Amino acid sequence: MENAVSVNQLVKNFVLKKRDGLRWSSTQVKAVDGITLAIPKGQSVAFIGPNGAGKSTTIKMLTGILHPTSGDATVLGCIPWKERTRLARRIGVVFGQRSQLWYHLPPRDTFELLSKIYEIKRDLFESRRDMLIERFQLGEFLDTPVRKLSLGQRMRAEVACSLLHGPQVIFLDEPTIGLDVIARQELRDLVREWNQENGVTVFLTSHDAGDIQHVAKRVIVINHGRVVLDDKVSRVRRQYLREKVLSVKYADTPESITLEGVKTLKESGHAFKFEVDTLAVSIERVMTEIMRIGTVVDITIEDPPLEEIIAHIYSAPRVDAGEEEPEEEESEEGAT
Amino acid sequence: MNWLTSYLNLAGAYIKINTKSLLAYRGAFISQMVAMFINDFVWIAFWCLFFTRFPVVKGWGVNDVITLWAIAASGFGLAHMVMGNALMLPGIIMKGELDSWLLYPRAVLPHLLLGRSSASSWGDALFGIVVYAVFVKPDLPHFCLFLALICSVAVLFVGFSVFTGSLAFFMGSADSVSTQLRIAMITFSTYPSPIFQGFVKILLFTLIPAMFVSHLPVSALRHMSMTEALYSFAGALAVLIAGVIMFYTGLGRYESGNLMEMRG
Structure with missing residues (x-):
């Protein structure tokens, strides 16, 4: 083009x-x-x-x-x-x-x-x-x-x-x-x-x-x-979303979740908010576990806000002249 | 020719929108115009009093001074009525406000100059024409030449403002220098030219070209001399060309307001 x-x-x-x-x-x-x-x-x-x-x-x-x-x-x-x-x-x-x-x-x-x-x-x-x-x-x-x-x-x-x-x-x-x-x-x-x-x-x-x-x-x-x-x-x-946030509402009190890479951020009654490290555990595995421990009424999976991603990229240290910038290599695909 | 027609159309559009903008605050606009008219008139009253005491100063009488004031005021007025941004040029350059003008498909200098009308300049322009018509009572040829000379003086003032304003490209903060030079130009333009002799006279034909306002146009009108009128036009054109060269030379240095200066 x-x-x-x-x-x-x-x-x-x-x-x-x-x-x-x-x-x-x-x-x-x-x-x-x-x-x-x-x-x-x-x-x-x-x-x-x-x-x-x-x-x-x-x-x-x-x-x-x-x-x-x-x-x-x-x-x-x-x-x-x-x-x-x-x-x-x-x-x-x-x-x-x-x-x-x-x-x-x-x-x-x-x-x-x-x-x-x-x-x-x-x-x-x-x-x-x-x-x-x-x-x-x-x-x-x-x-x-x-x-x-x-x-x-x-x-x-x-x-x-x-x-x-x-x-x-x-x-x-x-x-x-x-x-x-x-x-x-x-x-x-x-x-x-x-x-x-x-x-x-x-x-x-x-x-x-x-x-x-x-x-x-x-x-x-x-x-x-x-x-x-x-x-x-x-x-x-x-690429930058290692973590996903899962909000789950159960019909009654579920069993506790003990998967590696899953952290409970918030617990309120039958509602839970989990943070999942997708490098440590797959979303599929987490979903299976969530369904196993109780009857799910509602569930949402969210990405962290784009602001966080941008802040992460901004905070990357300056690359001095002559050094390669690995991120730029990925641009070929994105540019088309 | 197409270029000229296109820019005349653009000038017409700007005069229309500038006038509309000024009339949005009708009271403020009229009061500024009237205040400038009165301010100019006070000077004429002063010169009239002066000439009742000393009727002739180096060959100049009261009518010559009134003619001088009429030409200078209406020339200055016309210049900044149509091209009001000439007065604002140092600030525009310093604050990086040229950006907006550089985004349009037009030659940046004429477009930028047309972008504003100075309210008080309307008072100057009106004053000059009224005073010349009422006090000097010219015949038709004199009045026509007077109108042509007003245009010449307007070109001169625009050229001088562009030249001094463009110093901002080279000096950074050129607001006060530019203002001082402009005030000097106006001051020397409103005194009888014969009182300046020698080095000062050379200065007033070159660095501060007030003689193209106070000497040649008045003399052209007094003697109905086309030669002196042509010298006036040539001088005005030369100043304008100098201003344009200065502006476009400086434009290459324009840093969009990003030139940083610090006090150590």
Whole structure:
């Protein structure tokens, strides 16, 4: 499949100036340290990492805002920092902390202005605008000044604005920041629908595990400016989920469970919560034992939250230059 | 040609949306405009009083000073009415706010400049035109040349603001330097040009190009001289080109607000 985004050994250094008395000294800080990745057209990718990992710097290079220190990248066949204006017509960008809506005016006016900026023909503009109004349910507040909108409404309008010119790739930089649970869910659904129905490539950064889980099929984790993991979201969950949590409700008091790798986390009446180490014992074996010791009324098997997995990946130590990063090898499968 | 039409359309769209945005707070907008009009008018009153005591200063009379103020105020006003972000450029660069402008399929500088309208500049622009029409009472050719010179001065002010604002790419915190230079430009632009001689005059034709506001346009209007008018346009264009070169040279150094400075 053709790639929407290709990045090869991308490096960005920043100059850190420091004053020591009357003297200034400067040192180079590596914000992005040789990132290589490929994103096929139509894929939805979560690009995550702790603060200062190099996510925003990478996005800024991929959208043509920043020039890299070295390395190559193409987005839809364009070199972003050399063909910025050409690329800008084909990508959409949403910064959760930066608005392109006019604060004192209704979203309708921003739509009008964007049609002039992107030079969209009037009839095409009107049909796209009306379709976005319907899909993003903007009708009720289309003529309300942006300052009077809730954050959820504003973000819906932001994303709709970034889709007005029909981009093939959309970069979303923490789009759900500050949103409540419902607004967050609505926005995730909209982005996912847009990806699935319109084939738009989604490049999402977020600190919210829910965004990653609901929107992305693939997750790329960067830390210290390097890719430390690149795989399918589902595989990441499986791979990093050694433990599963089983909540079991019995009809009456069961016998005690004595399997290696099974720990009772909580016991309340006839309800039990077990933690199972799947490397020590198979789920099948545990299930058989659970059924044997009593009459089961209800049972649920849960994975630990994605947050825990991400925190585990983030906490991995930095690999020095020249050393292999085993996680990256797994990316081949996840990337396809 | 298509490029020009496209950018004129864009300018039209921005003028419309900027005006709408200012009118969202009609009272605040009108009061700022009126306050600037009065502020400019106080200066004219001062010069009128001055010229009742000293009727001629190195060949300049009260009408010349009124013409000067009319050109300077309306040129400055027009510049920042249409391209209000010229005044905000150092802050925009320093805070990494260029990012948003770099995401659009437009040449970043003209697009960025069009993105804002300064409310008080509307007062300046209005003041200049009213004062020239009411006090100087020009005939039609003079008034047409006056309007053309306003555009020239507007280009000059935008070019100068871009040049000084772009220092932020090289100096980091250039807000105060840029403001000081702009104030110097405005100050020297609003005094009769004959009072500046020698080195200062050279300075005002080069580093602080106030002579292209206070000397050549006034002289062009006084003598209906197309040559001096053309020199004014050429000077304004040169300053604009210098500003554009400075901006795009600096843009390569733009670090999206990530240039970190620490006190040791």
